[in-house]
Structure formats: C-alpha cells, structure tokens
Amino acid sequence: MNAKEFLTVVLPLFVVAFFFKLYFSAFLLIYPGDILFALVLTVLIFRNSSVLLYTFLFFLGLLEGLDFLNIEILSAIYFVLLGILINHLRKYLTFETFESKILIWILSILTFLIFRYLVYFYNLNAPINWMLILNLVVKSFYYVFTTFIWVLIFYKILINFLYKRS
Amino acid sequence: MKKNKYFIIIIIIILLSGLWYGIKRTSFFNEVIGFILSPFWESTTYAGSKTRNFFQNYLFLVNLKKENERLKKEILFLKSQLAYYKEREKIYKKLEEFYQFSAEFNYPKIAAKIIYKPMDPFSGIVFIDKGSKDKLLPQMPVLAGVEGRGVALVGQVVEVYRSWSKVILITDPLFSADVKVERTGDRGILVGKAEKYCNLQYLPSTSQIKPGDEILTSGQDALFPSGLLIGKVVSVRRDPVQGMFKSAEVKPIVDLYNLDLVFVLLKLPEIPL
Structure with a gap:
C-alpha cells in the first residue's frame, strides 16, 4: 500500500x-x-506488506483495544501479527477466488473471537452455567454475522478502488 | 538505513510511553488518542442519540393525516421546542433528584456526560467527559439517578486521562463489589459477567434471600460507601461451584443501556491504589 492509496482510499x-x-x-x-476489525480484514486481502500498512494496523489495534481495559497494546500486536500471517499465507493460498477470501475472513473472525473469549474468561469471576454458555453462543453468532456483513460491505467498496490497481 | 530509522523511531516511542507511564500511570497512546478523539466521540454519540430521540419523539408521532401544511409545520416547531425543554427539564430533574437524595453521602460529586458507549457484547465500558483535570481518580464510584428512588451505583472509574475517563459498569466482568441484601443483611460479592444481570456470590447457605430483595453496597470493601442501591434479586440458587454458598442473579436498578448522565463520587479509596 502506498501513501497515495492510503490517503485517498483507506484513510x-x-x-x-x-x-x-x-x-x-x-x-x-x-x-x-x-467494524474496525472488518476493515482490517478487507484491507489485508487487497494489500500486503508495507510499513504504512503495518503502522495503520497497529493504530487500528490501539483503537480496537480502547473499548476494553488494558489490552490496547495486545490488540495492536494482534493486528500486526495478523497482517504478517496473511501476507505469509499468500505463498501457499491463492486469494483470487471469492471462496478462498471468505475462508480467510471467517477463520480470522473466529480466531479473533477466541482471542476475545480468552480476555473475557480471564476477567470473569462468575460461575459458568448453561444460561451463560447459551448467551455466549448467541453473542458469538451475532458477532461473527455482523462483522462478516461489514467485511462484505468494505470489500464491495474497496474492490472498486484497490483491485484494479493491484 | 531506512529500516534503522524506523527501528529508532519505534524505540523512541516505546521509551516515551514507558516514561509517560512511570510519571502519569496512564497509557501514552490512550492519552493522545483520547485527546484527539474526545470531540469526535462526543459529537457522534450526541448525533446518534439525537437521531434516536428524533425517531422516538417525532417520526412516529407525526400524524399522517395532515390537516394542512401550515399547521403541521407549526406543530413540528412547537414539538421541537417542547422536546428541547423536556430534555432540559429531564437533566434538571436528574440533577435535582441526585443532589436531593445523595445528601447522605458526604462526598463531593461531579456530574459527567457519557461521551461514548462501545456496546460491546463481552464487556460493559463507557467513556465519560471528566478526567484528571476534574480531580477524578481510578476506583471512584459512579452513580446515576433512579426516578423517585434516589441514586444507584452504576459503575466504577478505572482509567483516568486528562479530559476523559473509562468507567466499568456493574455488568462488566472486571467489576466486583461487597454488597448486602437490604431485607436480611446477608453479605455477598456482586460481580458482572457482560450479561443483562449481575451475579451475587458467596451468600451464606442459610440466607433467606428471595426474588425482589434489594441489593445495597455494604461499604466493607472500602471502595463504595454503604447503602448505595444497586439492583433487585431476580432468582436465587445454590452456588454450583461452592455448595456451601447461595448465589443470585441481580437486575441493575438503572437501565444501563440508556445512561446519558452519571455522577462521580469524589471518594478516595480507603485502601492504597
């Protein structure tokens, strides 16, 4: 990702x-x-390594972590590592087909959900019962569904600007 | 050479952050981001809540059978004025009730506006527009008015920056408070779990607690003054983990989703930070 793309499209x-x-x-x-995580996933499908991209990922990670307590740096590192991982996966997977993109998105959302569960259960002091588990299942489904919808929305927007240039 | 430059910049940022944390005990990034984004949070939250109020107050109320355009415009104009004054009256009433009912808590209080609610399914955090410049400190109790009932505990300040602060609501998994059942006097620990209800744990197995009982702060944790209303018991059961205790689900007395104005009790924790 170059500065022009960053300033005119991504920012x-x-x-x-x-x-x-x-x-x-x-x-x-x-x-x-x-929404921020969805933006990260969409941008990473179109563009791979550059210092600007990783700086942007780090900043988005900080913003994402701001909604929680004391995980700002952790989520920033997570976003940067996700960028590196997806960049690395390009060697083994082709991102040309829409199915492969969906696979990467769903896997990334589920992995981030697991990360959030780790933080949640680390903080939780209440006993775990079936009602809590049921609520978590509903919340997880809602989280994955809404985030995925945002990914598709951003993909539809970015494909017009970034795909032709790549 | 270019890589070295980036490396040096990163090292400088890390050193600055460490130095900042050493002096101020807050995150440098959050301080900067919060300073830049506070007006954005506030204006967007304001715009969002105003849009919601618009739909609630006007759109569904506007009569579709129009008598005539002039009258409709006049009604809308009067309604907008009325909504404005109602909003003012609501804030005034809240402040009046709060100061009336909270006179028994002998601490200074400060009203704060909620500037951002992340609405995250796994936490319960809100951002308020008061910070260290308003003498806020971490662990201070956060209250809200309950119509005709006085004041209730809604959360606790956890991170304080210069012009804004983070507050965990009583439903957040990190929240815990020493509480008592008003009717029986039994004590327990109230914890959040990012759900609609909180969990009341470690109640004695002989406790006569029942649904409908009110839960108050006990004051024994040295963080919250005693007698602050929190919520009502919804259900009681034997603790599934520790059989010798009872546990209960508590519904917060304040609607935490619709909070817009809170009050921070400038009470210093009686234990070291």
Whole structure:
C-alpha cells in the first residue's frame, strides 16, 4: 500500500467506518459489529506488506483495544501479527477466488473471537452455567454475522478502488 | 538505513510511553488518542442519540393525516421546542433528584456526560467527559439517578486521562463489589459477567434471600460507601461451584443501556491504589 492509496482510499474509508461504529452504537443502542476489525480484514486481502500498512494496523489495534481495559497494546500486536500471517499465507493460498477470501475472513473472525473469549474468561469471576454458555453462543453468532456483513460491505467498496490497481 | 530509522523511531516511542507511564500511570497512546478523539466521540454519540430521540419523539408521532401544511409545520416547531425543554427539564430533574437524595453521602460529586458507549457484547465500558483535570481518580464510584428512588451505583472509574475517563459498569466482568441484601443483611460479592444481570456470590447457605430483595453496597470493601442501591434479586440458587454458598442473579436498578448522565463520587479509596 502506498501513501497515495492510503490517503485517498483507506484513510477516508477508515474515518467513515469509525463514524459508523460510534454513530450506530449511540443510535441503535446495540453492538454494530466489529467494524474496525472488518476493515482490517478487507484491507489485508487487497494489500500486503508495507510499513504504512503495518503502522495503520497497529493504530487500528490501539483503537480496537480502547473499548476494553488494558489490552490496547495486545490488540495492536494482534493486528500486526495478523497482517504478517496473511501476507505469509499468500505463498501457499491463492486469494483470487471469492471462496478462498471468505475462508480467510471467517477463520480470522473466529480466531479473533477466541482471542476475545480468552480476555473475557480471564476477567470473569462468575460461575459458568448453561444460561451463560447459551448467551455466549448467541453473542458469538451475532458477532461473527455482523462483522462478516461489514467485511462484505468494505470489500464491495474497496474492490472498486484497490483491485484494479493491484 | 531506512529500516534503522524506523527501528529508532519505534524505540523512541516505546521509551516515551514507558516514561509517560512511570510519571502519569496512564497509557501514552490512550492519552493522545483520547485527546484527539474526545470531540469526535462526543459529537457522534450526541448525533446518534439525537437521531434516536428524533425517531422516538417525532417520526412516529407525526400524524399522517395532515390537516394542512401550515399547521403541521407549526406543530413540528412547537414539538421541537417542547422536546428541547423536556430534555432540559429531564437533566434538571436528574440533577435535582441526585443532589436531593445523595445528601447522605458526604462526598463531593461531579456530574459527567457519557461521551461514548462501545456496546460491546463481552464487556460493559463507557467513556465519560471528566478526567484528571476534574480531580477524578481510578476506583471512584459512579452513580446515576433512579426516578423517585434516589441514586444507584452504576459503575466504577478505572482509567483516568486528562479530559476523559473509562468507567466499568456493574455488568462488566472486571467489576466486583461487597454488597448486602437490604431485607436480611446477608453479605455477598456482586460481580458482572457482560450479561443483562449481575451475579451475587458467596451468600451464606442459610440466607433467606428471595426474588425482589434489594441489593445495597455494604461499604466493607472500602471502595463504595454503604447503602448505595444497586439492583433487585431476580432468582436465587445454590452456588454450583461452592455448595456451601447461595448465589443470585441481580437486575441493575438503572437501565444501563440508556445512561446519558452519571455522577462521580469524589471518594478516595480507603485502601492504597
């Protein structure tokens, strides 16, 4: 990703995504999905290594972690490592087909969900019962579904700007 | 050469962050990001809540059978004025009730506006517009008014930056407080679990607690003053992990989703930070 692409495509999309994240939380009073993580996944499908990309991932990780307590650096490192991992996977997987992209997205969302569960259970002091597990299952499904929808939305937008140039 | 430059920049940032943490005990990144984003959080949250109010107050109320355009415009204009004054009255009433009912808590209080609610399914955090410049400190109790019932505990300040702070709500998994059942006096520990209800643990197995009982802070944890209302018991059962205790589900008395104004009790923790 070069500076021009970053300033003309990715940065404006980030501002819009961040606005939607805040606006929907206040307007609908429900969790709108992991919009920043969805943006990360979509950008990583189109562009691989560059210092600017990793700096952007680090910054998004910090912003993502801001919604929690004391995991800002951890989530920033997670996002950068995800970037490195997906870049590495390019050698073994082709991202040309839509199915392979969906596979990577779903796997990445599920992995991040596991990361969030680790943080959640690390903090949780309450006993785990069936009702809690049931609620977690519903929340997980909702999380994966809404985040995936955002990935598709960002993909539809970015494919017009980044795909032709790549 | 270029890589060395980036490496040096990263080292400088890490050193600066470490130095900042050593002096201020807060995250350098959060301080900077919060300073830049606070107005954005506030304005977007304001816009979102105003849009919600608009849909609630106007759109569904506007009569579709229009008598005439002039009257409709006039009604809308009057409604907008009314909504504005209602909003002002609501804030005024909240402040009035709060200061009336909280007179028994002999600590200074400060009203704070919620500038951002992440609404995350695995946590319960809100950001407020008051920070260290308003003398806030971590672990201070956060209260909200309950209509006609006084004040209730809704959370605790956890991270304080210059102009904003992070507050964990009582439903957050990191929250815990020493509480008592108002009717029986039994003590227990209230913990959040990122669900609608909180968990009340370590109640004595002989406790006569029943659904509908009110839960108050006991004041024994040295963090929260005693007698702060928290919620009502919804269900009681034997603790599945430790059989000698009972546990209960507690519904917060305050609607945590619709919080817009809270009050921070400037009470210093009685234990070292």
